[in-house]
Amino acid sequence: MCFTIMWTLLLLIFLCTCFSSLASSPLYSSSCQLQGQFHLNGMHKAGDVVLGGLFGMHFFSTHPDLSYHSEPKQPTCHGFDVLGFKQAQTMAFAIDEINRNPNLLPNVTLGYSVYDNCNTLGIGFRAAFSLAGGQKEQVIIHEPCEGSPPVLGIVGDDSSTRSIAISTVLGLYRVPLVSYFSTCSCLSNRQKFPSFFRTIPSDAFQVRAIIQILKHFGWTWAGLLISDNDYGLHAARSFQSDLGPSDGGCLAYLEVLPQGDDPAELRRIVDVMRKSTARVVIVFAHEGHIINLMEEVVRQNVTGLQWIASEAWTASDKLQTPHLTPYLAGTLGIAIRRGEIQGLREFMLQIHPDISNNNDGNDMVNRFWEYIYRCRFAPPPSGWVEAGGAICTGQEDLETVQTEFLDILNLRPEYNVYKAVYALAYALHELLQCEPGRGPFSGNSCGDLQRLEPWQLVYYLQKVNFTTSFGDEVSFDENGDVLPIYDIMNWQWLPDGGIKVQNVGEVKKSALKGEELTLHEDKVYWNFVSKKPPRSVCSESCPPGTRRARKKGEPECCFDCILCSEGKINSTECISCPEDFWSSPQRDLCVPKKTEFLSYHEPLGICLTATSLLGTFICAVVLGIFICSRQTPIVRANNSELSFQLLVSLKLCFLCSLLFIGRPRLWTCQLRHAAFGISFVLCVACILVKTMVVLAVFKASKPGGGASLKWFGAVQQRGTVLVLTSVQAAICTAWLVSASPVPHKNTQYHNDKIVYECVVGSTIGFAVLLGYIGLLALLSFLIAFLARNLPDNFNEAKLITFSMLIFCAVWVAFVPAYVSSPGKYADAVEVFAILASSFGLLLALFGPKCYIILLRPERNTKKAIMGRDINKS
Numbered sequence: 001m002c003f004t005i006m007w008t009l010l011l012l013i014f015l016c017t018c019f020s021s022l023a024s025s026p027l028y029s030s031s032c033q034l035q036g037q038f039h040l041n042g043m044h045k046a047g048d049v050v051l052g053g054l055f056g057m058h059f060f061s062t063h064p065d066l067s068y069h070s071e072p073k074q075p076t077c078h079g080f081d082v083l084g085f086k087q088a089q090t091m092a093f094a095i096d097e098i099n100r101n102p103n104l105l106p107n108v109t110l111g112y113s114v115y116d117n118c119n120t121l122g123i124g125f126r127a128a129f130s131l132a133g134g135q136k137e138q139v140i141i142h143e144p145c146e147g148s149p150p151v152l153g154i155v156g157d158d159s160s161t162r163s164i165a166i167s168t169v170l171g172l173y174r175v176p177l178v179s180y181f182s183t184c185s186c187l188s189n190r191q192k193f194p195s196f197f198r199t200i201p202s203d204a205f206q207v208r209a210i211i212q213i214l215k216h217f218g219w220t221w222a223g224l225l226i227s228d229n230d231y232g233l234h235a236a237r238s239f240q241s242d243l244g245p246s247d248g249g250c251l252a253y254l255e256v257l258p259q260g261d262d263p264a265e266l267r268r269i270v271d272v273m274r275k276s277t278a279r280v281v282i283v284f285a286h287e288g289h290i291i292n293l294m295e296e297v298v299r300q301n302v303t304g305l306q307w308i309a310s311e312a313w314t315a316s317d318k319l320q321t322p323h324l325t326p327y328l329a330g331t332l333g334i335a336i337r338r339g340e341i342q343g344l345r346e347f348m349l350q351i352h353p354d355i356s357n358n359n360d361g362n363d364m365v366n367r368f369w370e371y372i373y374r375c376r377f378a379p380p381p382s383g384w385v386e387a388g389g390a391i392c393t394g395q396e397d398l399e400t401v402q403t404e405f406l407d408i409l410n411l412r413p414e415y416n417v418y419k420a421v422y423a424l425a426y427a428l429h430e431l432l433q434c435e436p437g438r439g440p441f442s443g444n445s446c447g448d449l450q451r452l453e454p455w456q457l458v459y460y461l462q463k464v465n466f467t468t469s470f471g472d473e474v475s476f477d478e479n480g481d482v483l484p485i486y487d488i489m490n491w492q493w494l495p496d497g498g499i500k501v502q503n504v505g506e507v508k509k510s511a512l513k514g515e516e517l518t519l520h521e522d523k524v525y526w527n528f529v530s531k532k533p534p535r536s537v538c539s540e541s542c543p544p545g546t547r548r549a550r551k552k553g554e555p556e557c558c559f560d561c562i563l564c565s566e567g568k569i570n571s572t573e574c575i576s577c578p579e580d581f582w583s584s585p586q587r588d589l590c591v592p593k594k595t596e597f598l599s600y601h602e603p604l605g606i607c608l609t610a611t612s613l614l615g616t617f618i619c620a621v622v623l624g625i626f627i628c629s630r631q632t633p634i635v636r637a638n639n640s641e642l643s644f645q646l647l648v649s650l651k652l653c654f655l656c657s658l659l660f661i662g663r664p665r666l667w668t669c670q671l672r673h674a675a676f677g678i679s680f681v682l683c684v685a686c687i688l689v690k691t692m693v694v695l696a697v698f699k700a701s702k703p704g705g706g707a708s709l710k711w712f713g714a715v716q717q718r719g720t721v722l723v724l725t726s727v728q729a730a731i732c733t734a735w736l737v738s739a740s741p742v743p744h745k746n747t748q749y750h751n752d753k754i755v756y757e758c759v760v761g762s763t764i765g766f767a768v769l770l771g772y773i774g775l776l777a778l779l780s781f782l783i784a785f786l787a788r789n790l791p792d793n794f795n796e797a798k799l800i801t802f803s804m805l806i807f808c809a810v811w812v813a814f815v816p817a818y819v820s821s822p823g824k825y826a827d828a829v830e831v832f833a834i835l836a837s838s839f840g841l842l843l844a845l846f847g848p849k850c851y852i853i854l855l856r857p858e859r860n861t862k863k864a865i866m867g868r869d870i871n872k873s
């Protein structure tokens with residue numbers, strides 16, 4: 001809408017310039033002036049170079065009826081703004097101080113031409129054109145214009161909307177505009193506003209500063225109220241782009257404050273605030289919008305809110321009233337940097353009005369005087385004296401009046417005005433210090449005081465770098481923005497019911513450290529019963545071990561907390577633990593997974609180890625008994641050499657079971673199955689040969705069967721055992737070479753455990769190993785079964801049959817049990833099978849013999865053995 005108004009005004013100005021005044025000049029006059037020209041309030045001072053100024057010295061303006069039935073009247077300004085006038089006087093003081101400084105612009109006198117924009121776009125736009133082009137009657141000549149322009153640069157405006165409109169046009173002519181109060185981030189666009197500068201930080205930085213405050217206090221859920229203009233709308237865009245869960249939070253609502261007094265809309269907005277769970281309310285608007293809002297807040301008695309103020313109303317006196325204190329106390333606000341200007345108060349005390357009534361447009365001091373003293377200069381308006389009004393003398397003493405005009409302890413916009421004037425002065429100083437032939441312009445030329453051009457000043461403004469007497473560095477970046485710094489203010493409730501705005505910190509941006517927030521929390525007043533910062537979150541942070549699940553249709557800051565699944569942790573997004581780790585029961589951290597294997601330290605492992613050692617010990621005892629009794633008939637009758645070999649192999653079987661206990665390693669995985677396979681083949685081979693010897697002896701006892709014994713002598717027996725065992729050794733070697741068993745960390749059985757096991761490598765190799773043992777065992781069983789009915793002196797065949805029956809039963813049961821047992825239990829099943837089959841062979845084959853040797857020695861004689869046979873026959 002502001003651009004539509006702007007271009008409409010441009011068209012009107014263009015049309016006005018097409019007409020010449022015919023009132024008191026010949027038909028072909030050499031001079032002309034704009035028709036419809038109206039009076040602009042202002043202040044002026046002559047100088048070699050003139051700087052312009054735009055200040056809001058009135059709050060409102062009244063526009064006449066534009067029915068065009070008669071000549072339109074001029075708009076009128078009313079509602080004098082003392083602070084706007086104070087800012088204009090600060091510019092006058094800065095120029096006066098520069099003129100007295102011999103080191104800055106020597107031999108050059110600065111002047112000023114300051115206009116009142118009445119806080120209205122139309123008047124401000126007209127004032128800017130009057131500054132840039134001159135307001136007085138212009139002479140039309142055919143020669144080129146010479147001399148300096150009406151103003152070389154302008155300080156202003158104090159509104160982003162007006163600065164956008166003015167700078168859009170003045171930028172076409174590269175007239176520098178240095179604003180002291182326009183904060184819209186859109187003005188940082190160098191393509192649209194090539195000659196715009198400002199000594200106040202951009203709203204983009206102000207938004208980031210507020211976000212830092214939100215993050216500091218953990219406020220992730222806030223409402224945003226904005227004014228319906230460029231100032232508010234661009235701030236809203238910045239919040240929407242910069243504010244997020246990772247940067248400080250979310251907006252609970254975004255409402256645009258109405259321009260005027262719209263009770264229905266204000267009731268709706270306040271109702272939204274009252275119902276929202278957000279305890280923090282950010283307001284990006286001018287004080288005029290907030291006054292009506294706060295009246296509705298009071299009407300609905302909405303308390304318990306933490307207000308965050310933008311710089312436009314942080315220091316507003318009009319809101320610091322007793323009836324608003326219970327609601328606005330504790331407000332945190334971003335304020336323009338406070339500065340100190342030495343000598344400003346003394347300069348202001350020297351101000352006196354012109355009572356000659358010949359102001360020639362320099363009437364702002366008179367208006368200020370009339371406002372302060374509630375008087376009128378002669379001649380007064382009709383009926384003024386009769387109504388009891390006073391006549392201004394111009395000799396009144398300002399020190400006798402209580403006015404904020406003389407308050408120099410809280411210079412904020414004024415300090416920016418001061419810096420803006422000095423920025424223009426330093427740029428002009430550098431321009432005039434240029435050495436001919438070494439200048440920055442084409443042909444190494446320099447600027448000339450007699451023919452200064454505004455674009456030349458823009459070049460030097462971009463390079464300005466100076467330090468104020470207060471210690472602040474002033475320089476502009478590539479977008480014309482000053483190095484940003486803000487004060488953080490807090491509205492503190494005084495015992496008398498009033499409010500004191502206290503500085504509690506600052507936020508600034510430095511070239512080295514970036515954005516820095518300094519906040520003194522101990523100085524902050526909190527308008528809550530707890531006297532502590534409020535909690536303002538849509539959803540509380542998820543406890544460790546849970547993840548956020550966003551609520552459908554709501555901002556990202558609103559979520560439910562869902563327990564992470566097993567093996568995952570974190571409080572935002574559940575992440576999987578590394579392979580060797582698992583989530584703790586609280587799902588708050590990853591802990592190493594428990595390891596599982598058949599250990600020597602657990603009860604099962606201890607039992608199996610003890611059983612294995614017990615079997616080994618029994619084998620050693622039996623071997624010792626047989627060695628001691630090797631000359632007795634019962635030992636000699638049962639082939640003592642094979643018996644000794646069988647006892648040694650059984651001892652190896654018992655010991656090989658120990659390789660299955662303990663943490664699997666490469667050498668144990670490779671050795672356990674080879675030792676198991678070879679030991680059992682040696683054992684079964686001895687039994688097989690023993691059985692074959694029994695049959696051979698039986699056949700030899702029959703007529704014509706003596707030849708059978710010569711094939712089963714001691715050498716043949718040893719050779720047969722060696723050959724049968726060598727076959728198993730070859731199978732194991734081929735298995736280990738082709739696909740050796742290796743240790744493996746198995747995570748498939750249990751999610752929260754690592755099962756250490758030995759994978760067999762080649763299933764075929766393992767099957768061949770077991771199959772070969774089974775083949776020998778089955779063959780031994782069949783031969784022993786056939787020899788079970790031999791005479792009693794050959795009754796060992798029955799023991800062999802029984803032992804092999806136990807052996808085969810154990811290993812037949814082993815296969816399904818081994819396949820179905822996970823992890824360490826598979827190893828336990830295999831150890832159990834080894835021990836059970838070994839004990840079966842040991843007890844079945846050697847138990848009866850040890851019984852006779854130890855307990856029935858009278859039966860351990862050849863006669864007894866032969867006698868038994870005779871009796872039985």
